[in-house]
Amino acid sequence: MIETIVFDVGETITRDDRYWASWANWLDVPRHTLSALVGAVVAQGHDNAEALRLVRPGIDVATEYRAREAAGLGEDLDESDLYDDVRPALSALRERGLRVIIAGNQTARAGELLRGLHLPVDLIATSGEWGVAKPRPEFFERVQGVAQAGPSETLYVGDHPANDIFPAKAAGLRVAHIRRGPWGHLWADDDRVAATADWRVDSLTQLVSLITE
Known part of the structure; x- marks a missing residue:
């Protein structure tokens, strides 16, 4: 039992819709573009953060996360x-x-x-x-x-x-x-x-x- x-x-x-939309806004890419990339990396069995690296090669996700927080654009639920x-x-x-x-x-x-x-x-x-x-x-x-x-x-x-x-x-x-x-x-x-x-x-x-x- x-x-x-x-x-x-x-x-x-x-x-996760608003989460990825906020990242698209931060990285200045169309929302549908990032959404499609998330789907692509998922289909390949990769972590979804790889979509961010496809948009901006070499990105340090942790650093960008802190920058978003500092700008008042951090996590929201x-x-x-x-x-x-x-x-x-x-x-x-x-x-x-x-x-x-x-x-x-x-x-x-x-x-x-x-x-x-x-x-x-x-x-x-x-x-x-x-x-x-x-x-x-x-x-x-x-x-x-x-x-x-x-x-x-x-x-x-x-x-x-x-x-x-x-x-x-x-x-x-x-x-x-x-x-x-x-x-x-x-x-x-x-x-x-x-x-x-x-x-x-x-x-x-x-x-x-x-x-x-």
């Missing part, structure tokens, strides 16, 4: 960035007595912004706060440390096979793959994902039904 559900952030809880099913699904899970956690590869600032949305969860944590990122095993050790449930009673939900599905399963967790965003759609019917994931869903509402039944 699942006792704790842990959710990835980008393209699981939040949409609000209610419009959440998928429509997020609040209802999280609330339904907690009402059924499950422990609900959000933990993904985000900055410490993103963690602050997520907590500012007052989501119905027990804990929000990011790789920036933990000092370790997916897909490293240590990230999922941290997940198990806050889950307050055994690995087989803990479910990790994400869209990215290499960052979410495969390493979470290797750590002994149950896993659910969600068909959202470029990664979720690209690998939705992949045989390895199908063989690894305990559940494959198109929405968090669907996940709630499956888990609680």
Whole structure:
């Protein structure tokens, strides 16, 4: 029986549209150009930050991130960035007595912004706060440390096979793959994902039904 559900952030809880639009504005390139490049690098199995390096070869992403913050154009999250099913699904899970956690590869600032949305969860944590990122095993050790449930009673939900599905399963967790965003759609019917994931869903509402039944 699942006792704790842990959710990835980008393209699981939040949409990445405004995130990439803000980078396009900062780098002075058309939004559709950067969006297309993100899709291209994803299809090749690369980290999405490679799209920024295609736009500006040699870019130091960390330095640019700090420059954006200094200019008052840094990270931003609000209610419009959440998928429509997020609040209802999280609330339904907690009402059924499950422990609900959000933990993904985000900055410490993103963690602050997520907590500012007052989501119905027990804990929000990011790789920036933990000092370790997916897909490293240590990230999922941290997940198990806050889950307050055994690995087989803990479910990790994400869209990215290499960052979410495969390493979470290797750590002994149950896993659910969600068909959202470029990664979720690209690998939705992949045989390895199908063989690894305990559940494959198109929405968090669907996940709630499956888990609680």
